[in-house]
Amino acid sequence: MFQMYWPIFLIVLSNIFYHICSKSTPAGIHPLAALTVTYAVGAIVSAVLYFVLNHGGNLIQEYHKLNWSSFVLGLAVVGLEAGSIYMYKAGWNISVGQLVHSSLLTVCLIIIGYFVYHEAVTIQKVVGILICMFGLYLINK
Incomplete structure (x- = not known):
């Protein structure tokens, strides 16, 4: 049962922080400039977690298994995050x-x-x- 529900808990908790952080992005910074830091942190955390959870894993070998979806997902994530920041800047x-x-x-x-x-x-x-x-x-x- 835990295996079924922990991802939902993670999504909800992450979404809470996501929206708080999106709304708290300083008014004077361009949203896309802020996202460059967001993605740098995300890339570092993802790499660290990969190596922690996959002892002896080879990240470069994993990259050879990629298809189009990871690249389009990257574009989608930029749209999601930029859209959220702009949404809050617009006054929502x-x-x-x-x-x-x-x-x-x-x-x-x-x-x-x-x-x-x-x-x-x-x-x-x-x-x-x-x-x-x-x-x-x-x-x-």
């Missing part, structure tokens, strides 16, 4: 901005799941989409 509240983009993301992923991965779209998911859309309406009213 931490409690509303995240909820708006998460609700829209959920709807998009249900559609992508159906068309790309052939996941079932149940009545419950359709009702969930409608509730998300109504919730967005109420939050932004």
Whole structure:
């Protein structure tokens, strides 16, 4: 059971810090300049964790196994993080901005799941989409 839920806990905890840090980025710094430090720290921590968790691992050999997804994920992460910083600089509240983009993301992923991965779209998911859309309406009213 722990193996099933610890990643969810990690995601939630990391997202809390993610949004606090995004909202706390100094107003005077360009978001992309701030992200260069973010990615340098992320690269160092990832490398250290790789070697700690893979005793005797060879990072260069691992790189030979890469495909397009790691490179596109890098672009996506820049978009996510820059978008969050810009969202907060534009004046979104931490409690509303995240909820708006998460609700829209959920709807998009249900559609992508159906068309790309052939996941079932149940009545419950359709009702969930409608509730998300109504919730967005109420939050932004």
